[in-house]
Amino acid sequence: MSNSVVAYRYAKALVDLALEQKVLDEVNTDMKFFEEVCSQNDEFQRVMANPIIRHEKKKVILKNIFENRINPVTYSIFDVLTKKNRESLIYPISVEFQKLYDDLNQIERAVVTTVEPLNDAQRKEFLEIVKKATGKKVELEEKIDVNLIGGYVLKVGDTQIDTSIKKKINELKLELA
Template sequence: MSAYRVASRYAKSLLELAVERNELDQVNSDMTAVLSLSAANSSFSDMVKSPVISSEKKTEILKSLIGKNASALTLKFFDLVGEKGRTGFLPEMATAFLRLRNEHLGIQIAEVVSTIQLDDELRNSFKSIVKEISGKSKVNLIEKVDANLIGGFVLRVGDKQLDESIKSKLQQLRLDFTQNLYEKKY
């Protein structure tokens, strides 16, 4: 079974239990901690995917790293994942959980890359554009600054991208000039 399917199934179950027990915020912070550990430390990812380390040891390590402030539901989830031998999919499960949580709460994640730091007026403009594109009322805007764009912005909403940067316009112009559209008349 693919990693996406496994992660989605476990994440969906965890989300349903978290909503049922009113622990959605706590489980969300636990899954965010798992993702940040996975991104910041490659040895953590190697540990959860290692076939040499036993599932019990992996669960014990997970509980010691996350367990200080983790909810009881998250700790039980770690036990279940370890029991089933699925700890290698834990980072994917955390990603899937966060995606499903945002869908459940009606939050659209969008990323805007610009050459300057956004002020409140621009930020609100981008949020209204994202609301119009996605049809969702809540928007979480991730802002990044990239001076290589020269000017303009790149807005990503789900699998859609709006590229209004000077860099991409120059690249398109360069591509247009490489095509020889000149025809001899004689």
């Protein structure tokens, strides 16, 4: 069974448990915190994925970092995974959990990349565009990429709208070649 299927099953079980215990929002916050720790610390991810490091050591690391900072329901999944030597799945589980949480709460995530930071009017316009297209609440992530030269790239799910000057220049190069 692939890791993504296994991660999905654990995430689904965690969502069901969190719903049953009425702590879904807290567990979501915990999983975001875990993703943040992973994204800020590559070494942590490597340790969790390393099969040479004993699971008892990984359990101590998880306990020291998370036990007093997260909900017991969230910590229980860490405990189960260390007992089954599946610590490497914690990050993929947190990603799958976020997808399930978003589906349950009708949230659409969008990423807009521009040359400079959006002003309030632009941000509101992007939020409206995505909300109108999806009918869901929108969480907009903003990124800056000066290489775009101008325009924007908007990603919503599998859809991407690219109005950047960089793309237009590349298209022109292909046309002239």
